[in-house]
Amino acid sequence: MSEAEILALTYYDKMSVYRPFKDILPTGESIFKKGLDGKKVYENVACALSSYSGGKNSRNDVNVRVESDYKLFYSPDIVIEKNDTIECMHEGSRYILTAGKQYTLPSHAELPVSEHKETA
Structure with a gap:
């Protein structure tokens, strides 16, 4: 069993990855689809979501914006690009995340x- 396979045994979360793309409507108009409307490139991939910030608040007169930073761990065979959208199921909760730059090692x-x- 390889080191990557051993680490994969600790991945209890699942993620689906969506990539932004440009599409052309029947009218000939081109549109850019992103977020969960993007092209699904991976589905139900085993992963581990780890939080390294408790969330940062920024306020204005109308609402409060909460930003939380996390780190995802997964198989080195998966390639996620910067700005991909990730839908992650972690301990029964759904997280919609934006990808940073992937760092790949032989093990993970x-x-x-x-x-x-x-929030309003």
């Missing part, structure tokens, strides 16, 4: 991700 891949929430 690490990806800094951010979650942005607007």
Whole structure:
């Protein structure tokens, strides 16, 4: 059993990855699809979501914006690009995350991700 396979046994979360792309409507108009409307490139991939910030608040007169930074760990065979959108299920909760730059090692891949929430 390889080191990557051993580490994969500790991945209890699942993620799906969506990549932004440009599409052309029947009218000939081109549109850019991103977020969960992007192209699904991976589905139900085993991963581990780890939090390294408790969330940072920034306020204005109308709402509070909470930004939380996390790190995702997963198989080195998976390639996630910067600004991909990740839907991660962690301990029964759904997280919508934006990808940073992937760091790949022989045993695993690490990806800094951010979650942005607007609250009224």
